[in-house]
Amino acid sequence: MFNKLLLTMIKKKHIFIFFISCFFCCSGLFAQEQKETKKRDSIFYKERYGLMLGTDLYKLSRSFYDDEYTGFEVNGDFRFTQKIWFSAELGYEELKFDEDFMDVNTSGSYLKFGGIYNFYDNWIGMDNLLYGGFRLGFASFSQDLNEYRITVRDNYFAPDIRQVNRNFTGLSAVWAEVQGGIRVEVLKNVFLGAHVELKVMITQSSLPNFENLNIPGFNRTYTDSSIGAGFGYSIRYLIPLYSKQKTQAVDY
Amino acid sequence: MGCERDDICSSAFQVTPRLIIEFYDINETDVLKNVVGLSVFALGEEDTIEIGNTNRIEIPLRTNQQSTRYGFISQSDNEILSNLDEINFTYTTQDIYVNRACGYKTEFVDFQAIRIIETDAANNWLRSLNVQQTFIDNDQEETHLYIFH
Numbered sequence: 001m002f003n004k005l006l007l008t009m010i011k012k013k014h015i016f017i018f019f020i021s022c023f024f025c026c027s028g029l030f031a032q033e034q035k036e037t038k039k040r041d042s043i044f045y046k047e048r049y050g051l052m053l054g055t056d057l058y059k060l061s062r063s064f065y066d067d068e069y070t071g072f073e074v075n076g077d078f079r080f081t082q083k084i085w086f087s088a089e090l091g092y093e094e095l096k097f098d099e100d101f102m103d104v105n106t107s108g109s110y111l112k113f114g115g116i117y118n119f120y121d122n123w124i125g126m127d128n129l130l131y132g133g134f135r136l137g138f139a140s141f142s143q144d145l146n147e148y149r150i151t152v153r154d155n156y157f158a159p160d161i162r163q164v165n166r167n168f169t170g171l172s173a174v175w176a177e178v179q180g181g182i183r184v185e186v187l188k189n190v191f192l193g194a195h196v197e198l199k200v201m202i203t204q205s206s207l208p209n210f211e212n213l214n215i216p217g218f219n220r221t222y223t224d225s226s227i228g229a230g231f232g233y234s235i236r237y238l239i240p241l242y243s244k245q246k247t248q249a250v251d252y
Numbered sequence: 253m254g255c256e257r258d259d260i261c262s263s264a265f266q267v268t269p270r271l272i273i274e275f276y277d278i279n280e281t282d283v284l285k286n287v288v289g290l291s292v293f294a295l296g297e298e299d300t301i302e303i304g305n306t307n308r309i310e311i312p313l314r315t316n317q318q319s320t321r322y323g324f325i326s327q328s329d330n331e332i333l334s335n336l337d338e339i340n341f342t343y344t345t346q347d348i349y350v351n352r353a354c355g356y357k358t359e360f361v362d363f364q365a366i367r368i369i370e371t372d373a374a375n376n377w378l379r380s381l382n383v384q385q386t387f388i389d390n391d392q393e394e395t396h397l398y399i400f401h
Contacts, residue, residue, distance in 0.1 A: 008323045101355040148356045150347065151267040156299065160316040160358075161349065211351045223351045 029097065045125045046243035052077040052085070052191065054236030059091065069130035072218075075234065078115065087133060088113040097212035101149045102213075108141020109219025112177065118248045124248055126185065127238075129193075133179035142208070143168040166210075173204035173215045175228065189238040199228035259363040261354035268357040269391035270310040271341065273368075278379045284308075284399065290329035295321040295338070302328065310391060315345055315358040326377050326401075337378040338368040339399075357360070360388040365397055377401055 073091035077199055089112040097104040106151055110118040116133035145168050150160040181195025202222070214220050219230045272336040277285035283358040284307040292311055293300040303309055309312065314320040321341045350357050365381045380400040388396050 086297050088337070095272070097352070099355075104351075126287070146349075149262060150356055151350065151354050152312060152357075153267060153310055156294070156297065156301070156312050157314055157316075160314075162356075163264070209347075211349065213352050223353065 024212060042247050042249050043124065045248070046129060046228055047082065047246050048189075048243050049079045050242045051239045052079075052195075052236045053200040054168060054191070055235050055238065056089075056091070057233040057235055058230065064247070068098055069096040073232075073235070077236070080115070084115055085116045085118070085131075086113075086115045088137070089135075089217075093215060093216035095216070096220075097213045101151055103146040103148070104213050105146065105218065106141055106212070106214040107146045108139055108216040110139040110141075110173060110215075111219060112136060113135040114177075116179070124246075128185055129181075129183040129191075131179075131183070133181070133195075134251070135177040135179065135197075137173075137175045137177055137217050139171075139173045139218060141171050141173075141216050142167065143171060143210075143212060143214075144168070145210060166206050168205075168210065171205040171211065171212065172208075173218060174202045175199045175218055176202060183236065184232075185238075189232075190239065191236040191238065193232075193234040193236060195232055195234070197228075197230040197232070199230070201226035201228065259353050261350075261368055265350055265354045266357070266390055266392065267350060267354050268315060269359070269388050270293075270312050271360075271363075271388065271397065272391055272395045273309050273311070273397045273399055274395045275307045276398055277401050287324075287326050287401065289325075289327045289329045291325040293323050293325075294396060295323060300305070300325075300328075313341060313343070313360060313388075318342060322354075324378060324399075335375065335377045337376055339381065340351075340366045340374060342366070348389075355365065362386055363388050363396065 009069050014239050016225040026245045048214045053076050056073040056075065063072070071091060071093035073088070073089055077085040078086045080135040092109045094105065094107040114133060114135035116131040120128055120130055125240045145164055147161055147226045153228065177199045179195050179197050181193055183191045183193035185191050199218055200247035212221055218228045221228065266306045268323045271316060273289050275285055286305050288305055290303045290306055291300050292303065292309065301311070311322065317368070319340060321340045323336050323338050327332055327335065332366045341363065343363045345358050346361060347356045348359055363383060363386045365383055367378055367381060370376055378399055378401055382398040384398060385394060385396040
């Protein structure tokens with residue numbers, strides 16, 4: 001009874017501490033303060049294994065406030081070992097490149113799969129994550145070049161705008177991605193997360209007299225570079241499927 | 253180019269080239285010769301480009317047509333001596349994608365220059381033309397057209 005109460009207290013307190021420790025990136029540095037050891041006992045706790053399902057909140061919210069974007073992602077992680085989860089994301093995105101000199105729409109879906117490794121040493125009974133991850137990303141998309149304006153260095157003649165409505169369909173891209181992020185259990189089985197992504201393009205469809213300006217799941221491309229970047233906020237629900245009982249000695 | 257910011261179309265990127273003309277002496281055809289008080293304008297445009305004394309100019313070509321006709325006025329600041337001659341430039345265009353910062357440029361293929369000759373020969377101050385490049389894709393290297401006067 002006492003142990004259970006103690007655990008609950010520790011849990012609440014340390015959700016807060018987890019946040020702080022993430023800020024200082026020194027999860028290993030703070031040690032549990034120990035009072036004078038009087039008795040020794042063992043406590044048992046269950047490590048939850050299961051499937052974490054969620055969605056990306058950034059893509060969802062951006063769809064509402066950004067006229068040039070529509071997107072949605074569902075993601076899932078399956079806990080394989082104490083530290084390792086298998087992960088996948090499936091999403092759909094519409095990205096607009098809307099400048100005076102070029103008007104382009106990109107739309108399509110993407111699939112990413114890989115895994116994450118939790119670097120964080122949790123306190124008993126907690127399953128927060130401070131992780132690094134790897135993904136392989138695949139996108140299938142199309143790109144519509146609606147119009148462009150011929151770029152000149154003077155404005156002697158009136159702007160020459162071409163309505164071309166050229167459609168590039170059946171495009172694809174493959175990239176590798178590393179991630180770093182955190183996930184914190186804010187309610188029982190409910191996790192809030194934030195992460196960053198760094199991508200390297202492996203291959204992509206080449207277009208005649210044009211290029212892929214945006215790629216679903218990869219985000220914008222860069223001239224003469226295969227690097228990409230991204231980030232996300234997520235909410236996830238852990239569906240516990242089974243648990244492993246762990247034992248740990250405690251002093252009190 | 254690797255160090256250029258890729259969302260600004262900086263001068264490091266080649267966009268639609270301008271026509272580069274050099275003026276040579278009709279009597280000594282390998283010697284550059286200044287035009288005095290040069291002004292140019294494209295027919296159909298209201299603005300005249302006042303250039304002054306020079307032997308080299310860069311002028312834009314129409315990208316939405318297969319020709320641009322230019323008027324060349326020498327001694328344009330002198331009402332009595334000013335003299336207007338015209339040249340018609342013809343070509344075909346092709347739009348070439350540059351990058352995400354610059355979008356598309358136009359290149360000019362099969363470039364030709366034809367003098368509009370006035371019946372009174374004394375009124376022609378432009379005496380001869382020599383096209384150096386029939387493919388105009390770059391305005392940072394070679395001269396495209398020699399004009400002898």
